[in-house]
Amino acid sequence: MTIAQALDWAKSRLFEGESPAIDARVLLCHVLNCSTTTLLTYPEKPLTDAQIEQFTALIEQRKIGKPVSYLTGKQDFWTLTLNVNEHTLIPRPETELLVERTLQLHELNPLKQPAILDLGTGTGAIALALASELPQSQVLAVDFIQEAVELAKYNAQQLALKNVSVLQSSWFSNIPQQSFDFIVTNPPYVESQSPWLSEGDVRFEPDTALTSGEDGLDDIRLIIDHAVTWLNPRGWLLIEHGHLQSEAIQGLLVDHGYDSVTTESDYSGLPRMCYAQKRVA
Missing domain, CATH: 1.10.8.10 (Ubiquitin-associated (UBA) domain)
Structure with missing residues (x-):
């Protein structure tokens, strides 16, 4: 042949x-x-x-239907090639919006050594992309799945990125006491009974990285509620979400003490990211 x-x-x-x-x-x-x-x-x-x-x-x-990325063990994200496995979500192009917008917000008010937290890091995609673009930053990436933590650490080592730390934590539960200039996250946001879960490549991805309660917002509610206490004054929270969830998330952000609440669309024109700044009294 x-x-x-x-x-x-x-x-x-x-x-x-x-x-x-x-x-x-x-x-x-x-x-x-x-x-x-x-x-x-x-x-x-x-x-x-x-x-x-x-x-x-x-x-x-x-x-x-097994995803190509799981078959090859590789997936490109931003300018990086990452190792992937079946314990983590496969990084997708729309998630690069989180990286792009974080970099743009930093450019508006450059910090000497920005502190960044990536919640639910999975492969480490967001954290590693930001660390590669902002070598002066200190990036902390967390995930509650030990296999994901090990994978993100391995990817950081393979990419020789020294300004990234990875630890096991269920959202904020195990994070050392500190504050951050940026908190970025691509959390689970799919409704637990969504028919989408039985379609295409997503059938092979871990439910823990996809679903979050009946309306898909359980984890996002927790993140919005707690993040405000972990952000520095005028720090930013950036969240990827489902394309029908922006209005609800905007309301949560306003109710929990954030300003400059903004929704941004993905490359297909669908609202897929909200970001907001910690309100200062």
Whole structure:
């Protein structure tokens, strides 16, 4: 079987998926440890029996819906390539908005050594992206799942980012007493009975990283309630949320002592992030 034949076969197996050609290329590059350019340049190159066996197994797992990122163990986020596993949510492009907006808010009022807290860090994506862009910052990333903590630490080590600390904590419960200039979070926000949980790649992701009560706001309520006491004066809280939740979250932020409450849309034009500043008396 040549590269071209392998790709044609894989696309035929994955034809019911959203992106059969892309998935086939990514998985074959993973097996061959090569770039997409290599696939295009050497379509007649034959695969070994071991490569065929590995590629076939990956395609069959993808066919039943297992996310490509879990199959390769990698996911790009911001300018970084992160290790991922089934204990954490797969970082998504819309979450980069949290990084982008945090950097912009910092530019408006630059701090010599900003203190940043990433709640529910998972792979460490948000914390590591901010640490890479703000090398003078001190970033604390927390997650209540030990496997996620270990993964985020590993990613920080692989990226040689020294200004990030990772610890196990259920939201604020185990954080050392200190205050922060920015608290950023992509918490669980899906309704516990949402039909979306039984669709596509999300079926394979951990429920603990996705669901948060009947209306999806249980964790966000807790974060908004507690974050105000952990923020420095005029510090910022930034939250990713579902596209139907912005109005409710804006109300929570106003009620709990925040100013400059703002909603921002994702790249598809859907309201997906709220941010606000701690109110100073």
